[in-house]
Amino acid sequence: MKTPFARLAPWFQTLAVFVGTALLMASYEASKEWITSGSLTRWQSHGVTITVAATFAMVVSLYVLRWSRRVDARLRQDAETLQSAQSFNDAILMTAPIAMLAYRHDGQCVLANPVACELVGYPRETLLAQNCLTNPSWQSSGLK
Secondary structure (H helix, E strand, C coil): CCCCCCCCCHHHHHHHHHHHHHHHHHHHHHHHHHHHCCCCCHHHHHHHHHHHHHHHHHHHHHHHHHHHHHHHHHHHHHHHHHHHHHHHHHHHHHCCCCCCEEECCCCEEEEECHHHHHHHCCCHHHHHCCECCCCHHHHHHCCC
């Protein structure tokens, strides 16, 4: 399930992170000036800002790393599930007791089970190489 932020366009996500970071840094600078009452030198002030920014960047990068690992794990799990379902589907189609041929929308044969090969007397590779839209015998029969 996607979070509301993940549903946004990538460019808008980047913009939101940039604006959020800019607002956070601006509020940090204002609070730093208020807390220290301007008693820090320019170099001390920059040192504090750099330390806070680096800490913030580290926390964000750890969060992104953790999130990306979760996404990777989910993608691996989904790929395994899909592979398992594909194997199950292939096993059913290839062991079916009836002839089955399947064609893509462009006419290319994408499935020929052993019973279909036996029925028409051609090897599987020959059937898979056929295109029903360009095959003269299919065109003359009107089977489109």
